[in-house]
Amino acid sequence: MLDPFHILIAEDEVLAAMALEDFLSLRGFRVTVAANGVEALERYVSQRVHALVTDLRMPRMDGQTLIREIRERDATLPVVVMTGYLNQDSDLTHERWKPLEIFSKPVNPRTICETLNRMLGLPQRA
Amino acid sequence: MALGFDELLDTGGFVPHGVCLLWRPDILMLHVGSDILIGLSYFSIPVALTYFVLRRRDVAFGWVALLFALFIIACGTTHFLSVWTLWTPDYVLEGLVKLITAFASLGTAAALWWLMPRLLALPSPRELEASNRALAQEVATRREMENRYSSFFNNLAEALFIVRVEPDGDFAFEAINPALARATGLDPERLRGQHVRDALGPEVANAIIPRYSLCRDRGESVDYEETLDLPVGQRVFHTVLVPVKDAAGRVVRILGSGRDVTERKRLQEEVIQTSKMVTLGTLAAGMAHEMSQPLNVIRLWTENTLTRLQENLLDPARAERALKLVIEQTDRMAKLIDHVRTFGRRDGGGMQAFQPANCIQSAVELVRHQYGMEDIEIIESATSAQLPVTGRPLELEQVILNLFSNARDAIVALRATGAAAGRIMVAISDDRSGHNVVIQVTDDGGGIAPAVLPHIFDPFFTTKEVGKGSGLGLSIGYGIIDGMGGRVDACNVELGGGRRGVRFTITLPSQPVSSADREFSHA
Known part of the structure; x- marks a missing residue:
């Protein structure tokens, strides 16, 4: 069996991160959780990560900055954004950040999972 | 040798006085004519004097005039006796009459000298006239002043009223001016002399009588804002009551002025x-x-x-x-x-007593997470505040939130220059006197330029770029704190380690103060 895909979750709300981690683990992903942008970037740099699931408003380093930092290193890493409030002048909807999908909180973990599968080129589960 | 009265009047041994004049008719006529004229004149003077004294009952020292009359009658009589003795030698009778005249003259003269200082003190007609003129002038001036004041009273846009304090402490309207009549829809004629309780509806009366009582009992000016249901509808008045005291210091009237601030x-x-x-x-x-x-x-x-x-x-x-x-x-x-x-x-409800610490707590809770995202930490110092304050809790919370929001903006702005910042300290405690609650909000956002500091509470004053701030936050906060009888001050503080910032200090009285006291604290 292939090594499972490694998903990095950047989310400061511990309970949300925990539930998503559990959900994605059940779906066969390997999951790492970071509580803020800085921690997430450290994990990204030190480990091989296949996709990023991130919140936007986080202490120390926000999601936008994290995505910019990661895009500088990897133009093709699949990114899923979960946000409670998308600033109107955020340019995350721009083409240049793709592959990137944005979901408003509350998010449906099934949708997150399906999106990750699609972005990673995995077959959709029934 | 003692002589009897008859012997004394016995003229036997004398010759008439005419003998001395050798009975020359011309000299006789001269003496007789002159003495009779003098005597008649002298007799007429006391009649005139008496008539004058009787008619002018206000004449001072009238008895002196009567003494005068007596003396002049006596004097006149001696002249008639001089004529008499020309032919009849009644020299003793003449002498006795002269003696009486002498006593009357002496008495009159003595009385005059004795009275002299008091007579001199009597105002002369000229003086009286001058003082009458002065009085007339005074009356005219006063009448003019009265006209002026009554025209003030009647024409001023400010609503004015005069309330009489009755001996039993009750209040009655003495007058209300047309401005008040217009503003309230009350009828000045109907109100005049009426008891406040009867003149106004029970609700309005119950609202204002305690204010009048306060002014009466304290003997000090009272000012307040009141919302009244009047014939013209619900109006908000800013009213000032001024007590008028009598010589004994008792408040006998209350002058009131009201401005419609609806x-x-x-x-x-x-x-x-x-x-x-x-x-x-x-x-x-x-x-x-x-x-x-x-x-x-x-x-x-x-x-x-x-x-x-x-x-x-x-x-x-x-x-x-x-x-x-x-x-x-x-x-x-x-x-x-x-x-x-x-x-x-x-409006967040009415004024109430509450613990200000709770407001700070909810303000902190509202933004802590959000500010945490921006790496701004809110540090609360252990609160020792026990005293309640009076006001609207939500308004105080709004003030605190506004201070937090300004602190955050200052921190973000300072960071943009590359400096480190990111702490907001909030502290609340009772002051040592135990009368006030002191709330301090301190940031490390670099402080405010000294030239700007005096203006930060001015309405619409803002240091933020266009579109970033209304410039109303602090001035409204100032108004809210003022409305609670407190004050808010700002100063720059050194926080150590090269960090600087602004400290806002809100001082709120624990006991609700009267507006008069508030005026004092502002002075």
């Missing part, structure tokens, strides 16, 4: 409401985030639990944990919803 009040409320909306707008972003968090947790945990249930991977302990989490998160949301609901409400 419109101003409404505008003020609108501005406060607008600023609240602006604050609410800036908080909306934070709110959306705050609300989405618990919702997100709920959704993730329920989806998770459902999936595990469907796949037979759910153990009871996990299910219980998930459900408890869901309940907790709904509580968290309910709190947030409550908060937003009360914050948007128009």
Whole structure:
């Protein structure tokens, strides 16, 4: 069996991160959780990560900055954004950040999972 | 040798006086004519004097005039006797009459000298005339002043009224001016002399009589704002009562002036409401985030639990944990919803006594997470505040939030220059006197330029770029704190380690103070 895909979750709300981690683990992903942008970037740099699931408003380093930092290193890493409030002048909807999908909180973990599968080129589960 | 009265009057041994004049008719005629004329004149003078004294009852020292009359009659009599003795030698009788005249003259002369100082003190007609003129002038001046004051009273746009304090302490209207009549719809004629209790509706009377009583009992000016249901509708008045005291210091009248501030009040409320909306707008972003968090947790945990249930991977302990989490998160949301609901409400309820520490707590809770995102830490020092203050809790919370928001902006602006910042300190305590609660909000956002510091409470003054701030936050905050009888000051502080910032100090009296005291504290 292939090594499972490694998903990095950047989310400061511990309970949300925990539930998503559990959900994605059940779906066969390997999951790492970071509580803020800085921690997430450290994990990204030190480990091989296949996709990023991130919140936007986080202490120390926000999601936008994290995505910019990661895009500088990897133009093709699949990114899923979960946000409670998308600033109107955020340019995350721009083409240049793709592959990137944005979901408003509350998010449906099934949708997150399906999106990750699609972005990673995995077959959709029934 | 003692002589009897008859012997004394015996003229036997004398010759008539005419013998001395050798009975020359011309000399006789001269003496007789002159003496008779003198005698008649002398007799007529006392008649005139007596007539004068009797008619002018206000003549001072009238008895002196009567003494004069007596002396002159006696004098006249001696002249008639001189004529008599020309032919009849009654020299003894003449002598006796002269003796009487002598006593009368002596008495009159003595009385005159004795009275002289008092007579001199009597105002002369010229003096009387001068003082009459002065009095007339005075009356004219006073009448003019009275006209002027009554024209003030009648024409001033300020609503004025005079209330008489009755001996039993009750109040009666003495006068109200046309401006007051117009502003309130009350009839000046109907009100005049009426007891306040009878002249006005019971609700209005019950609202104003305690104010009048305060002015009466304290003997000091009282000013206040009142909302009254009047014939013209509900109006808000800013009223000042001034006591008028008698010589004994008892308040006998109350002068009142009232300004209709209904419109101003409404505008003020609108501005406060607008600023609240602006604050609410800036908080909306934070709110959306705050609300989405618990919702997100709920959704993730329920989806998770459902999936595990469907796949037979759910153990009871996990299910219980998930459900408890869901309940907790709904509580968290309910709190947030409550908060937003009360914050948007128009006036946030009436004045009440409350613990200011609670307001600070909810203000901190409202922004802590949001500011945490921006790496701004809110540090609360242990609170020792026990005293309650009077006001509207939500308004105080709004003031604190506004201070937080300014602190945050200062920190963000300072960071943009490359400097380190990110702490907001908030402290609340009772002051040593035990009369005030002191709230301090301190940031490390670099401080305010000394030239700007005196202006920060001015309405519409802002240092922020166009579109970033209304410039109303601090001035409204100032108004709110002032309305609670407190004050707010700002100063720059050194925080050590090269950090500088601004400290806002709000001092709130624990006991509600009268507006008179407030005026004093502002002086």
